Amino acid sequence: MIAGIDIGSRSIELVCLEDGRRVLSRRLPTTFDPHAQLAAIMEGVAPRRMAATGYGRELAAQALSGNGGGEVRTITEIKAYGLGAAALVPEARTVLDIGGQDTKAIRLGENGRVLKFEMNDRCAAGTGKFLEHVANVFQIAIEEFGAYALQGDEALAINSMCTVFAETEATSLMARGHRPQNIALGLHGSIVKRTLNMLGRVGLEQPLVFAGGVANNPCIVALLTEALGAAPVIPAEPDMLGAHGAALHAAAFEADA
Amino acid sequence: MSEASYHEMWERLNLDLSAHDALLEVLGKFYGDIFMSQQGRLQGMEYLDFVLSEVHGLRIKELRDAQAEGRKVVGTFCVFVPEELTLAADAVHVGLCSGADAGTELAEKMVPRNTCALIKSFIGFKMAKLCPYTESCDLIVGETTCDGKKKAYEAFAEVAPMYVMEVPQQKRAADRALFKAEVLRYKDEMERLTGRTITAESLARSIRIVNDRRRVLQRLNALRAADPAPISGRDALLVNQVAFYDDPVRFTQSINALCDQMEQRIAAGEGVAPAHAPRLLLAGCPMAVPNWKLPYVVESSGAVIVGEESCIGTRNTRDLVDESGQSLDEMIEAIVDRYMRIDCACFTPNAERMDNVAALAKAQNADGVIQYSLLFCQPYEHEAIKVGKRLDAEQIPSLAIATDYSMEDVEQLKTRVEAFVEMLK
Numbered sequence: 264m265i266a267g268i269d270i271g272s273r274s275i276e277l278v279c280l281e282d283g284r285r286v287l288s289r290r291l292p293t294t295f296d297p298h299a300q301l302a303a304i305m306e307g308v309a310p311r312r313m314a315a316t317g318y319g320r321e322l323a324a325q326a327l328s329g330n331g332g333g334e335v336r337t338i339t340e341i342k343a344y345g346l347g348a349a350a351l352v353p354e355a356r357t358v359l360d361i362g363g364q365d366t367k368a369i370r371l372g373e374n375g376r377v378l379k380f381e382m383n384d385r386c387a388a389g390t391g392k393f394l395e396h397v398a399n400v401f402q403i404a405i406e407e408f409g410a411y412a413l414q415g416d417e418a419l420a421i422n423s424m425c426t427v428f429a430e431t432e433a434t435s436l437m438a439r440g441h442r443p444q445n446i447a448l449g450l451h452g453s454i455v456k457r458t459l460n461m462l463g464r465v466g467l468e469q470p471l472v473f474a475g476g477v478a479n480n481p482c483i484v485a486l487l488t489e490a491l492g493a494a495p496v497i498p499a500e501p502d503m504l505g506a507h508g509a510a511l512h513a514a515a516f517e518a519d520a
Numbered sequence: 521m522s523e524a525s526y527h528e529m530w531e532r533l534n535l536d537l538s539a540h541d542a543l544l545e546v547l548g549k550f551y552g553d554i555f556m557s558q559q560g561r562l563q564g565m566e567y568l569d570f571v572l573s574e575v576h577g578l579r580i581k582e583l584r585d586a587q588a589e590g591r592k593v594v595g596t597f598c599v600f601v602p603e604e605l606t607l608a609a610d611a612v613h614v615g616l617c618s619g620a621d622a623g624t625e626l627a628e629k630m631v632p633r634n635t636c637a638l639i640k641s642f643i644g645f646k647m648a649k650l651c652p653y654t655e656s657c658d659l660i661v662g663e664t665t666c667d668g669k670k671k672a673y674e675a676f677a678e679v680a681p682m683y684v685m686e687v688p689q690q691k692r693a694a695d696r697a698l699f700k701a702e703v704l705r706y707k708d709e710m711e712r713l714t715g716r717t718i719t720a721e722s723l724a725r726s727i728r729i730v731n732d733r734r735r736v737l738q739r740l741n742a743l744r745a746a747d748p749a750p751i752s753g754r755d756a757l758l759v760n761q762v763a764f765y766d767d768p769v770r771f772t773q774s775i776n777a778l779c780d781q782m783e784q785r786i787a788a789g790e791g792v793a794p795a796h797a798p799r800l801l802l803a804g805c806p807m808a809v810p811n812w813k814l815p816y817v818v819e820s821s822g823a824v825i826v827g828e829e830s831c832i833g834t835r836n837t838r839d840l841v842d843e844s845g846q847s848l849d850e851m852i853e854a855i856v857d858r859y860m861r862i863d864c865a866c867f868t869p870n871a872e873r874m875d876n877v878a879a880l881a882k883a884q885n886a887d888g889v890i891q892y893s894l895l896f897c898q899p900y901e902h903e904a905i906k907v908g909k910r911l912d913a914e915q916i917p918s919l920a921i922a923t924d925y926s927m928e929d930v931e932q933l934k935t936r937v938e939a940f941v942e943m944l945k
Contacts, residue, residue, distance in 0.1 A: 318931065318935070338942065339942060340935065340939075341935070341942070341943075342939060342942045342943075365932075365935075376943075377939065377942070378943075380936075380939060380943075382935065
């Protein structure tokens with residue numbers, strides 16, 4: 264068995280492959296004790312080879328190297344998503360990942376080769392964290408927030424991409440008596456607008472694979488489909504794509520060795 | 521010289537001693553982590569380590585000693601200030617501190633928050649009383665290269681002896697005439713400051729001194745085209761940075777010795793980076809001491825930097841002043857011609873910079889280019905778009921990064937730079 268781990272700011276994902284087929288996937292929150300969470304997610308799993316990606320990749324490599332599986336290699340999320348997308352959707356030419364803390368747009372060539380990429384920088388605007396924050400303001404579970412926003416019939420413009428100021432803007436729209444569903448729709452729209460800019464900068468080419476936790480949000484998917492005129496390809500368990508890519512990297516490394 | 525007598529010197533310069541001690545301690549540690557941890561460093565870098573360890577000590581003492589002999593010290597921020605004239609008037613020409621966050625809150629009382637880190641830094645260093653260079657200057661020479669600097673010098677003039685040169689923003693005949701008038705005005709100012717007359721003889725000598733320093737830096741840069749790279753990008757940047765502080769004649773000798781060692785290394789097929797390490801050119805804004813953040817991130821990601829297309833790099837060294845002039849007038853003309861060839865992003869249009877970046881990437885055998893701009897540096901952020909398109913057309917991969925001196929985005933930078941390096945492997 265070969266494993267890939269994707270340790271992000273919000274969650275840790277583990278994917279195990281057997282002959283290239285996914286045999287196990289697990290997910291845990293990262294929390295403030297990532298070492299304990301890494302140990303918990305590896306419970307009962309003893310892969311031959313392993314690679315780590317995500318914000319905490321170095322930490323994971325240090326914590327998990329020598330655990331019977333030898334040295335844990337690291338790759339960036341960009342490469343991991345490229346590898347994962349190319350394996351699951353071989354014809355993919357662009358990958359969009361909206362995770363807990365970053366948004367990434369990646370243009371792919373043959374075999375998942377990364378041609379160009381864009382990432383948001385030091386701010387969490389337009390990411391899963393943003394949605395989580397505003398869903399909390401609406402007192403709606405994050406899993407249901409997309410469906411709630413789809414009940415809106417008028418997308419109100421939210422101009423601020425700053426999480427804190429967007430909340431202020433939403434509050435003042437509520438004070439003016441707007442339907443909360445329309446405000447929620449506007450908040451989703453602001454993320455999609457920002458995402459489209461990023462896709463434009465890498466030179467979007469279809470088919471587009473949409474991954475990361477936010478790909479589970481039906482409102483983002485619907486708005487993206489409407490804007491692009493084509494539905495993005497969403498892999499099963501879209502938040503596992505990075506870990507899947509890392510596992511493929513570990514497999515490739517094993518083949519080289 | 522002892523630490524205690526340095527403290528006396530710093531006290532006489534009216535530095536904030538405890539804050540300055542803290543700064544030196546942080547810098548020392550930072551330097552150790554970034555430079556001293558490198559494997560297989562050239563022996564000649566010991567000179568640079570020494571100069572940097574004494575950058576606020578021995579070098580300042582040299583400036584003070586020069587002043588005791590009646591010489592003047594001129595501080596600058598830009599490669600447009602014609603050093604040849606400063607030296608011809610027997611004054612000392614130094615670059616000023618602008619590469620670290622210092623006194624930011626004090627600086628933000630004098631310039632808007634949305635000002636680039638370099639400008640905030642030189643103001644902050646002054647306001648927080650941390651820069652012995654600024655405090656040693658008899659005159660500080662600014663220039664009108666960008667709006668941020670232009671307006672900052674107005675504020676700076678309230679706290680320091682300031683002189684501002686006008687740099688044109690186009691390259692027509694009228695602009696050259698304007699710049700020539702500014703060069704002559706600077707000559708007069710140097711003569712006024714020092715009480716010395718600049719002669720054909722003294723100017724010819726200083727043109728040679730400054731050209732020799734450019735030549736040795738050209739030599740160093742040419743040697744970096746070798747594969748594997750004979751020197752790390754960090755060390756080469758340090759050499760370019762120290763060029764702004766050190767005595768030019770002594771610096772030229774030491775770097776020639778360093779280049780001899782690089783030649784031996786190249787002849788032996790040795791280098792600092794593993795074979796097949798991606799080779800990168802940095803292009804854009806200058807990186808002033810101790811701004812080593814991006815080079816460190818890049819070289820910790822398994823790549824090696826093989827050139828700096830910046831004012832602390834090839835923009836400072838590519839062109840020489842013609843040495844054939846005999847009369848003072850001919851030499852002034854040659855100086856004007858040389859400085860008007862600088863491809864600073866403050867010029868419009870600035871098509872030659874696109875050619876220069878692409879040509880340098882090829883000359884250095886670079887696999888890709890990282891464009892670096894300081895946040896809020898409009899000229900270079902604009903040109904990053906144009907340079908990016910040009911590099912795309914030449915099929916040279918590039919990555920554009922806009923950042924500042926803070927460490928808060930280091931993890932994000934690492935991910936981007938590592939992903940770019942993965943792309944090139």
